[in-house]
Amino acid sequence: SAGQQCGFLFGAEKAGLTNDHIALADAIVSAPVNPEFASLNLAQSVLLVAYEWLKQGGAGGLGRKTAFDGPAREGLQMQQTRPATRAELTGFFEHLERELDASGFLRPPEKRPVMVRNIRNLFHRTGATEQEVRTLRGIVSSLVKGRRDRESRQK
Template identity: 40%
Template structure:
């Protein structure tokens, strides 16, 4: 610690030493500020069996304590290091809250979703789904709204077109005269 200007000690047990106590988040925020200002900051972790001794903690400027259930306040060494390192990453790097890997597809466009909804509406109309007629318009709005809430990819849209095409084919499988157009109205072509 001889070349450090600020030292945090990690402990959960109450000590009879007067020190500011930080959460891991607040501690790493302060550490990042101090390091940015050119200071050298350290974090002391105690041994697994018993943690840091008071002599160790007396050499620190502040304490890091994880806000957990007070009846089970002690963390093992790995957990303490993990939490501190995680908070360090959060304070020093831009971390996305959510990332979606698209693989080999892209997000569906408004046109893609519109073609899908039109395809389903036309086939569901043919099947008599939107019944009674007095409620059909409202049902179509609810149906369209359902698709607008879904984050669909182009691959999702293509699969859903295929599902409907197969359902129509299956319905007509025993009807040799049944006409099932491949690219009829409301039936998007394969890509």
């Protein structure tokens, strides 16, 4: 989004990116290639992304859509909400994961890392705004409060 910093992460030629690295991405860039020669080496990939980036005028050409990018979310644009920062998303993830652990959702323990990665990937794809992250945190807090209130009434 305009005014936001952006970076591209490229993986090693032999193995690409790990699932953990991919989970940190806000967006995934892919290029249409000939299926018979579907592999690009690292230099080709960097060149292609840099070329497309510059051709589109920098930040406006690649990356995720946000509330500032189009009429689909015009109501949010009018409220001047901004894309959530990495720190805001991380805070939400930690809050959600802490409560999911407390509720027993992230079980069995050996499946927890994959479940957490799937949940984070889901929310990364939304391109959430800071207001949406605050709303999600409020939802988690409300659910926890409701559960605690019910538990205290049962005692």
